[in-house]
Amino acid sequence: MSGVRREALVFDLDGTLIDSLPDIVGAFRDAFAANELPVPAEGEVAALIGAPLEEMAARFVADEARIAAVCDAYRRIYPTRFTRSTRPFPGVVEVLRTLRADGWRLAVATTKRTSMAVRLTDALDLSPLLDHVQGTDAGVPHKPAPDVLRLAAAAVGAEPRWMVGDTVTDLQAGRAAGLRTFAVTWGTHDVARLAGERPDVLAADLDGLPAAVGTPGGGKA
Ligand SMILES: [Mg+2]
Structure with missing residues (x-):
């Protein structure tokens, strides 16, 4: 450990650390089928990944009861298939x-x-490599608000330095929390869309992350 103070890197999960898009899209579509509603096209669903579940559902069904039913079905179905291809x-x-x-x-x-x-991180054996997994639970504003990033950093008792993500909302949340931003293009948003948010680093994958962030305390590798 080279840093005196603890410092943290904050990661988005889906599309950043894990290739989870097909299982999310599949479970989302299954949730419509389970409610005997018209099943949205894969591409339409994929374009919404990263948004809160309720917002995603509201793109395809209008009334509150149906949105709630789709979300309930998704939360029931997703864990039954979330490592099928992820x-x-x-x-x-x-x-x-x-x-x-x-x-x-x-x-x-x-x-x-x-x-x-x-x-999910337990099932993928990622949990032992992570100090904390922070979700967006009831009452917590979702990204691009910085709250979930701050909760994550607080849980590991460290000063957050970088946000690593695959969507513009990750980059906006990172900036709102005062962090530097590392964008990866192997997830949901393409190079052009991510570049428009002017991340500190824009990369095809995470291989260059250790060199980019250096070591805690400001040292560059
Ligand atoms: Mg993501």
Whole structure:
């Protein structure tokens, strides 16, 4: 450990650490089928990933009762199939190990609920590499508000330094929390969309993250 103060890196989960899009889209579509509602097209659903579940559902059904029914069905169905194809992106496990060895505290800040996010990181064997998994639970404003990032950093007892994510909402949340931002293009939003938010680093994957963030205390690797 090279830093005197504890410092943290905050990661988005879906599309950043794990390639989870097909299972999310599949479970979301299944939730419509389970309610005998017209099933949205895969592409339409994929474009909404990262938004809160209720917002996603509201794009396809109008009334509150149906939105609630779709969300309930999703939360029931998703854990039954959330590791069907979902895996950490290539190299993620090694990068997380390197960052921990460099002295960083590692936290996740996701729009998923905490209980669901923990179940998923447990199932993918990522939990031992993370100091805390923070979800967006009832009453917590979702990203781009900085609240979930601050909760994540507080839970690991560290000063947050960087936000790592795959969508513009991650970058906006990171900036709102006063963090530097590292955007990866292997997730939901493409290069052009992410570049428009002017992240400190824009990369195809996480391989360059340890060098970009250096070591706690401001040292550059
Ligand atoms: Mg994401």
